[in-house]
Amino acid sequence: MLPQSKRLLKMWIRLLRVTRASESHLREFLRVNHDTTLPRFDVMAALYRRREGVTMSDLSRMLLVSNGNATAVVDRLEKDGLVRRTQSTTDRRTIFVALTEAGLQQFEVLAAEHEREIITLFGGLSDTDLDTLTDILKRMGKGERA
Amino acid sequence: MLPQSKRLLKMWIRLLRVTRASESHLREFLRVNHDTTLPRFDVMAALYRRREGVTMSDLSRMLLVSNGNATAVVDRLEKDGLVRRTQSTTDRRTIFVALTEAGLQQFEVLAAEHEREIITLFGGLSDTDLDTLTDILKRMGKGERA
DNA sequence: CCCTTATATTTCAAGTTTAAAATTTCAGGC
DNA sequence: GCCTGAAATTTTAAACTTGAAATATAAGGG
Structure with a gap:
């Protein structure tokens, strides 16, 4: 033994391989069938989950990515009209992000098909x-906080 | 239910979160303690595993990354003298990559400490x-090939 | 030998990601 | 009110990553 x-x-290596291969499969699916990417999907999913809006900090914490990363992806989604930024009225540092109507509609289609792909995979x-x-x-999950 | x-x-979301958090932990560890990165470590680990040398194609297949990606990381490792490229004598398209003596020595230190971090995590x-x-x-792993 | 197709690698543009620096704003103590 | 330190976000530089195009070579059929 x-x-x-x-x-x-x-x-750990096996876990990484399964995760990477699955991510690769989902990336390909999103690109070919919906002309979008995994990071965009992840951000939209987080915003769909918290429909009332999320601060940039919360967003990067939810997705376990850096602040700068969240900024970049949100920038592109905003340019495409799928996401909207709103300043907080109580704290001028804070910015809320939320799906636009167009973003909501696109995500609901995406989510349904994404779910089917998950079934294919697992x-x-x-x-x-x-x-x-x-x-x-x-x-x-506990190990990281040790 | x-x-x-x-x-x-x-x-799937839980799996992704555990994997990303663990990768993040290892990335931090490699950066702070050894001034290197996870992709570099991954490439070196693959080359350590196949000491006799690996073609670029094999390397990208082993790591589940694109060809262009493997080229970029190997370029940087080569510039630092940790890795060496050798042309195949039988097929002039093929290039073998292998750790240099310096790369081998650095990796053996890295690997031992990496293993300890894995114990911390899991x-x-x-x-x-x-x-x-x-x-x-x-x-x-079977699902992807369906 | 030529042509076609396939394989190995690199190059390229665009997007993603990180960590660190910079900016702006807030909150509390004095 | 002013200062100091903390928090929220953006900016920046460098690295990473992808998919597609380009390059070079190989292999096989005619």
């Missing part, structure tokens, strides 16, 4: 698999 | 967890 560290390493998992995996992932 | 597609979606998992997770990840 390999030492634990080597087994962890192998698992539909082979049983209910038990899902429960087990979710449980393990939850515990893996 | 949520429909399967929603449960898959939740799992050491909380039991042997059973690891077996279960590996098994599920193997099956998840």
Whole structure:
């Protein structure tokens, strides 16, 4: 039996490969079928989830990306009219971002098809698999905060 | 109980978050302690694994990145003297990449500390967890090829 | 030998990503 | 009111990443 560290390493590499391959599949799907990208989709999904609007800081925290990154993607979405920025009235540093009507409509189409792609990718998992995996992932999330 | 597609979606988002947070942790570790980056580490790890040398195509396939991407990272590593390119004698299109002596030495230090970081991140998992997770990840890998 | 097709790599433009610096605003202590 | 430090956002430079186009070479059929 390999030492634990080597087994962890192998698992991590496998995890990375599955994630990267899946991301690659979704990227390709978004590009070919909807002429958009994964970062754009991620931002729109976050804004859809919090329909009332999100600050830039919250957005980058939700997506685990840097502030500057969020700024860049939101800039492009705003240029395309899919997203709107609004200044806070109580704190002039804060800016709220939200989907426009056009953004909302586009995202609802995107989300439905994205969900189908997820089934293509992971539909082979049983209910038990899902429960087990979710449980393990939850515990893996703790390690970063140690 | 949520429909399967929603449960898959939740799992996928959780998987993505764990992976991104862990990558972020490792990136920070490599930057602060070793003044290097994750893509550079990944390339060096692939070359360490196949000490005899790898073609550019093999390299991008191993890392699941585009050809152009592999070229760019190898360019930078080559400029720093950590990696060497050699033309194939039998096929003039093919180029082999390998670690230099300096690259090999640097990587062995990097790898040992990287392994410790992996323990920090995931050491909380039991042997059973690891077996279960590996098994599920193997099956998840199948979906992409459907 | 020529032509076509396929393979290996690089180049290129555009977009993504990060970390750090700069800007603006806020909040609290004095 | 003023100062200081913190917070929210943008800007910047450099690296990374992609997909497509360009280049060079190989392989096989006629």
